[in-house]
Amino acid sequence: MKKPNAAQADSAQPAGDAMTRLDKLIFCVLIVSSVLSILFTNIIFAKKTADEVIVEVNGEEYGRYPLYEKNVKILDVKTEFGYNKIEILNGKVRVSDTNCPDRLEVKSGIIDSAGEMLVCLPNRVVVRISGEKDVDRVAY
């Protein structure tokens, strides 16, 4: 099946399945840099004390709630953008119900460490655990 070069002159692409050095370089750079930045952000955020749940709607703070609750705390966030039901129990947070179409923040499950967040884009709701504001202290 391999007909060399007759058709390939047109596509200006190197022949065959072989990747060029630049291809391999791109692959390595993307993989290595993303792995490193995942590790890096995890190290930074792991040191933070996670003790507050911050709920934001449309970029503005809606409320702050203690992360460690003995009894389950249920927040009903009803705004002009939509409805989200947030549950906090003993260091764990989840969104248990919403009226937004994709329900991605419900499917995302439980968050429990500093800097983690649940995002509902259609309703412009962000639920996150405090900790990221201390980045400056680490960055110097």
Added chain:
Amino acid sequence: MRTDLPKTKKLTVFAMLLATGTVLNYLEAMIPVFNILPGAKLGIANVVTMLAMVWFGPFYALSLGILRSALVGLMSGAVTMLIYGGAGTVLSVGAMWMFLKLFKDKITMAGISMLGAFFFNVGQIAVAAAVIHNMQMFRYLPVLTLVSTVSGLLTGIVAKRISEKQMMGE
């Protein structure tokens, strides 16, 4: 890129590519595995965009990408998602074309595709960060990049094989 094709042929092939891309895009949205990571997808429809780029040039690829996300947005009912996909498409087609021009015979479609996938994620996350006014969104970029580099490599190889087997107008 072919410039000697009659306009009618370009138009019909473009329409066929658009239809194929829309169906591929719609089908891959049904693969449930990718629901774990919001925004992550196989990107197999990008094969069609890349073919339009090497066959007809960047403007065809760009309009194909935008029309495709508009059609899929209307079909799936998630019209707001159109903005995220749209920003990603513009950025990724631009980047793919730039790298294709800069490194013409040093880069294959596999490399182009990985870069396209990366810039798609950047556009997607930039819009999301702008919508919720929260730069924290960019923490999600490396996670998406990890997945998209692998899927971009696979779709790039597919696009490369198709473009080698099937030359337009021959």
